[in-house]
Amino acid sequence: MSEAAVSEKPTLLARNPLDMIASAHAVQVEMCDAMERIADGLPDEVDRRLCAQVASSLQFDLPLHHHDEEEGLFPLLRARARPEDAVDKILERLACEHDSDNDFASEIAEALETLGQGGRPANPEMLGYMLRGFFERYRRHVHWENQLVMPLARLRLTRDDLAQLAARMNENRRQAG
Ligand SMILES: [Fe+2]
Ligand SMILES: [Fe+2]
Incomplete structure (x- = not known):
C-alpha cells in the first residue's frame, strides 16, 4: 500500500462520528428555518433556489441521517445504556418519527422541486400547512x-462503539453514493 493510501484511510474515520451527527442536526435546524421562510413566502414570494436546496436535503440527507441513527447510533446506545438511563422508549419513539417524517419529507420534496424549477404549487395552502407541520415536528425531534440522546451517547459509547458507528456511517454513504 502506498503512503498516500495509508494516510487517507484514517481521515475517513478520524472525525468523531458523534460530531458528524451533531453537525447534521445543526444543518437540519437551518433547514427547518429555511422551510419556515418558504412557508411564509407562499405562494408568490419564494426563493426558488432555496426550495431546490431544501428538496434535495429532504430527499437525500434526511433518509441517510435516519439510517445512521437507526442502524448505527441507536442500537449501539441501546446495547451500552444502563437500566437507569431509561432510553429504550425514547429511541423507539424517535425511530417511529423517522418513518412518518420520511414519508412527509418525500411528499414535500416533490412540491418544492416543482417550485425550484419555476412552477407554481398546485395548492399553496396545503403546501404551507405541510411545511409548518413538518418543521415544527422536526425541530422538536432534533431538540x-x-x-x-447525544449527551448519553457521549457518556456511554466506548471507543470501539465509535469506531463501529463511523464504519456504519461510511458504509451508508457508500451505499447511497
Ligand atoms: Fe432522528
Ligand atoms: Fe437526528
Missing part, C-alpha cells in the same frame, strides 16, 4: 435528540 430531543440533542438534549437526551
Whole structure:
C-alpha cells in the first residue's frame, strides 16, 4: 500500500462520528428555518433556489441521517445504556418519527422541486400547512435528540462503539453514493 493510501484511510474515520451527527442536526435546524421562510413566502414570494436546496436535503440527507441513527447510533446506545438511563422508549419513539417524517419529507420534496424549477404549487395552502407541520415536528425531534440522546451517547459509547458507528456511517454513504 502506498503512503498516500495509508494516510487517507484514517481521515475517513478520524472525525468523531458523534460530531458528524451533531453537525447534521445543526444543518437540519437551518433547514427547518429555511422551510419556515418558504412557508411564509407562499405562494408568490419564494426563493426558488432555496426550495431546490431544501428538496434535495429532504430527499437525500434526511433518509441517510435516519439510517445512521437507526442502524448505527441507536442500537449501539441501546446495547451500552444502563437500566437507569431509561432510553429504550425514547429511541423507539424517535425511530417511529423517522418513518412518518420520511414519508412527509418525500411528499414535500416533490412540491418544492416543482417550485425550484419555476412552477407554481398546485395548492399553496396545503403546501404551507405541510411545511409548518413538518418543521415544527422536526425541530422538536432534533431538540430531543440533542438534549437526551447525544449527551448519553457521549457518556456511554466506548471507543470501539465509535469506531463501529463511523464504519456504519461510511458504509451508508457508500451505499447511497
Ligand atoms: Fe432522528
Ligand atoms: Fe437526528
